[in-house]
Amino acid sequence: MKKKKKNKLSRLFTKISTTVTKAAGSPVAFISAAVIVICWAALGPVFHYSDTWQLVINTGTTIITFLMVFIIQQSQNRDTLAVHLKLNELIASHENASNRLVDIEDLTEEELAVIKKFYIRISKLAEKEAGLHTTHSIDEAEENQQRKNKDANKTKRDA
Numbered sequence: 001m002k003k004k005k006k007n008k009l010s011r012l013f014t015k016i017s018t019t020v021t022k023a024a025g026s027p028v029a030f031i032s033a034a035v036i037v038i039c040w041a042a043l044g045p046v047f048h049y050s051d052t053w054q055l056v057i058n059t060g061t062t063i064i065t066f067l068m069v070f071i072i073q074q075s076q077n078r079d080t081l082a083v084h085l086k087l088n089e090l091i092a093s094h095e096n097a098s099n100r101l102v103d104i105e106d107l108t109e110e111e112l113a114v115i116k117k118f119y120i121r122i123s124k125l126a127e128k129e130a131g132l133h134t135t136h137s138i139d140e141a142e143e144n145q146q147r148k149n150k151d152a153n154k155t156k157r158d159a
Contacts, residue, residue: 017074024068036060
């Protein structure tokens with residue numbers, strides 16, 4: 001029973017956050033916010049730039065900002081998860097891709113640093129390559145480079 005309520009609440013929040021995020025990022029939302037600020041500023045002299053006049057804009061923007069942080073974070077979490085899943089699918093489906101990268105986002109900073117060093121090695125090996133798409137994984141990059149070095153040495157010997 002609790003799981004159904006949680007799923008229902010989660011779906012409702014997802015739907016609301018998606019709708020609000022799209023609306024908040026629209027030109028209409030920006031123009032509306034700009035008009036509100038202009039009207040508020042124009043009313044400054046009428047209210048003699050009082051503390052209450054300032055409090056109105058401060059309170060309004062604080063409340064909106066506070067709520068939008070959670071809404072935007074929910075949408076960003078969903079988008080990030082979707083991108084990770086799409087990338088995982090591409091990695092897993094490509095026979096030459098390194099499957100070490102599937103779910104890489106769950107690694108620690110130290111583990112990511114190690115993998116980054118591997119990709120720096122690939123980059124250095126790829127600089128020696130003629131084309132952009134000649135290496136696909138760390139292992140392949142090293143094997144390709146070793147093979148090319150052997151072929152180059154063989155050609156030099158044969159010449």
